[in-house]
Amino acid sequence: EGERLFGLGTSDMKSGVAVQIELLEDPRILNGPYDVVGVFYDKEEGPAAENGLGDVLDTVSWLADAVFSIILEPTDLRLELGCNGVLNADVIFRGKAAHSARPWWGENAITKAGAWLDKLHTMEPDPVDVAGLTYREVFSVTRISGGIANNVIPAETVINLNHRFPPVYSTDEAIARLRSVAAEADEVIIRDHANPGLIPQGNPHLDRLVALAGDDLAAKQGWTDVARLTERGIDAVNFGPGEVALCHQASESVAVASLDAAYSVMVAFLADSRE
Incomplete structure (x- = not known):
């Protein structure tokens, strides 16, 4: 409706998934300087023991070689580091x-x-x-x-x-x-x-992302799979278009402009090899 998308899950985190899918089809990313991998899995919101990411990481062992990971959780377009x-x-x-x-x-x-x-x-x-x-x-x-x-x-x-x-x-x-x-x-x-998620230390890709997304950094108050990734030694952060205050509400929505903004930041980040 107008400039907003309405529906359960639009902010948490279908808008982030939509950005992720579009990035994986963008020729600037496909032909860019990085091997970009999209990881999709089930039961992220359920009990920790049933979370599907662990099975993916166990099965696709080379994912542990990733130098940086971005989870497109709702963050109001701010970089949120670590997690409770x-x-x-x-x-x-x-x-x-x-x-x-x-x-x-x-x-x-x-x-x-x-x-x-x-x-x-x-x-x-x-x-x-x-x-x-x-x-x-x-x-x-x-x-x-x-x-x-x-x-x-x-x-x-x-x-x-x-x-x-x-x-x-x-x-x-x-x-x-x-x-x-x-x-x-x-x-x-x-x-x-x-477990809680750790804050990356000394990662040049985080520095590049801060330069693009802004230095108004915040702690991630909710739990995300940043925790599961950092447990395995993979630096990870939260950044996405969803609006935190609207998550898990019947009136959940997200601004279309926020998807565009998140997408622009991610394209710039993934298409630029400067460190």
């Missing part, structure tokens, strides 16, 4: 079932969690500086379940706690921090985790 790691955990509060007419015979597991939920509701993001960029460590409740019937005091409530942690912490350290935050619970079960 992510944990998901079941935070479990237990009580005792009883008939709701006589709640004093039981203990309500849902209301037992109330004080802890209130603490999470007011918890502020913790800014952490890494190489001059500000990441924010956050703990977010994203799901909650409990109760079996309208007339039964619930004996258990299970809360998903999502933890985003900056690349100054290892995954083990982040797990310890999550357990500390959830110390009031009866049990904490780690369900899923993904």
Whole structure:
């Protein structure tokens, strides 16, 4: 509609995929100074263990020789470096079932969690500086379940706690921090985790990209496969046309001009061999 594309996934990250496909067909890239490879895979948004990039990297081993990688994640046309790691955990509060007419015979597991939920509701993001960029460590409740019937005091409530942690912490350290935050619970079960992504150091291709995309660098607050690439020694960054504030929303959209701008930067970057 007008100058915007609307639809689920337009910002995160179909617009980036569209730019990527067009680049792979551009003769300036095909005949340019670099061997440019487009990598496509499934389940990027799902649990870390099901992410398809790992299988691609295992099968196509020569991809590990890449000197630089750009993930066209939504970044509002800014270069976003590294990325937060992510944990998901079941935070479990237990009580005792009883008939709701006589709640004093039981203990309500849902209301037992109330004080802890209130603490999470007011918890502020913790800014952490890494190489001059500000990441924010956050703990977010994203799901909650409990109760079996309208007339039964619930004996258990299970809360998903999502933890985003900056690349100054290892995954083990982040797990310890999550357990500390959830110390009031009866049990904490780690369900899923993904390591944070590292910031490239001393890579001339990053310097070239900064010259083209601008030096308004930012930390990547979300998790991306920059993490999976840097784990394997491949320098990687996030840069794409999508608008971060619109991701995962029913009204998701992206400006057509942003696709054009991202495309222009990438053509200039991939067609120029100066280092």
